[in-house]
Amino acid sequence: MRPRPRGTVTRGTTNPNRLRRLDRWLAATAASRLRAATDPLVVDLGYGATPVTTLEWYRRLRRVRPDVRIVGLEIDPARVAAASELAVDGRVEFALGGFELAGLRPVLVRAANVLRQYPETEVPQAWQLLRQALAPGGLIVDATCDELGRVATWISLDASGPTTLTLAASLPYLESPAILAERLPKALIHHNVPGQRIHTLVAALDAAWRDAAPARVFGPRDRWRRTLDTLAATGWPVAEPPARRRDGTLTLPWHLVTPEPSAP
Numbered sequence: 001m002r003p004r005p006r007g008t009v010t011r012g013t014t015n016p017n018r019l020r021r022l023d024r025w026l027a028a029t030a031a032s033r034l035r036a037a038t039d040p041l042v043v044d045l046g047y048g049a050t051p052v053t054t055l056e057w058y059r060r061l062r063r064v065r066p067d068v069r070i071v072g073l074e075i076d077p078a079r080v081a082a083a084s085e086l087a088v089d090g091r092v093e094f095a096l097g098g099f100e101l102a103g104l105r106p107v108l109v110r111a112a113n114v115l116r117q118y119p120e121t122e123v124p125q126a127w128q129l130l131r132q133a134l135a136p137g138g139l140i141v142d143a144t145c146d147e148l149g150r151v152a153t154w155i156s157l158d159a160s161g162p163t164t165l166t167l168a169a170s171l172p173y174l175e176s177p178a179i180l181a182e183r184l185p186k187a188l189i190h191h192n193v194p195g196q197r198i199h200t201l202v203a204a205l206d207a208a209w210r211d212a213a214p215a216r217v218f219g220p221r222d223r224w225r226r227t228l229d230t231l232a233a234t235g236w237p238v239a240e241p242p243a244r245r246r247d248g249t250l251t252l253p254w255h256l257v258t259p260e261p262s263a264p
């Protein structure tokens with residue numbers, strides 16, 4: 001018998017291609033996990049009113065692991081029924097499920113714009129349920145983005161807990177990285193206040209971006225690279241290797257942004 005779906009139905013807003021930055025990052029960062037998986041099963045949790053981003057993710061992951069299987073899980077039965085006609089013979093299917101992942105043991109879980117609609121107090125338990133359901137060596141991303149996916153942030157977690165935070169932006173549209181603070185995952189968004197680590201990071205990123213303003217003439221990608229180089233030179237352990245510092249992402253270890261319990 002399938003376990004009871006854990007969670008609550010929320011707004012189903014979605015948009016084609018809005019998760020492209022996350023998918024690109026996952027294809028690069030999680031490729032080895034997916035290639036090594038005995039069972040190449042991944043879950044798209046909370047795909048929304050239509051499963052357009054699930055089908056996009058399938059096409060992207062298929063390049064990494066041709067036999068990948070995706071299950072789109074939704075807690076809203078009407079959304080499961082509506083999506084089922086878009087299933088792809090044995091490769092993409094849609095089912096009812098929540099944070100318990102419907103008894104599945106996936107190697108990757110993408111939960112995009114799901115937890116942002118929950119109270120912050122419910123995040124730890126949701127993370128715990130997801131982590132318990134992961135296949136060995138698996139990875140979860142708890143992501144948020146704006147309507148068109150020009151600004152996105154995500155936390156990655158493995159079985160032991162959160163491991164990294166990634167900030168991502170469409171560079172031609174980026175005036176100031178401070179805008180990323182408006183799209184932080186629920187675990188961080190209420191902690192962007194002085195005295196908290198995430199606030200220190202956003203301020204340092206913004207200052208480095210301003211310092212790189214003279215590089216505007218070389219284009220926004222070069223300006224982002226210089227921004228990351230400045231952060232790295234001032235001690236931030238930027239995960240992006242120098243060759244990938246023009247892509248508009250910044251990934252840092254979770255412990256550098258963990259909310260301080262005693263601070264507001």
Ligand SMILES: C[S@@+](CC[C@H](N)C(=O)[O-])C[C@H]1O[C@@H](n2cnc3c(N)ncnc32)[C@H](O)[C@@H]1O
Nearest residue numbers: 007010012013014046047048075098099112113
């Ligand atoms: C805003 S939509 C996100 C759609 C898509 N992931 C995206 O980012 O474009 C959030 C969806 O998550 C679903 N949802 C909320 N809590 C859930 C849970 N615990 N398990 C599965 N789905 C959930 C909601 O029903 C809703 O359809």
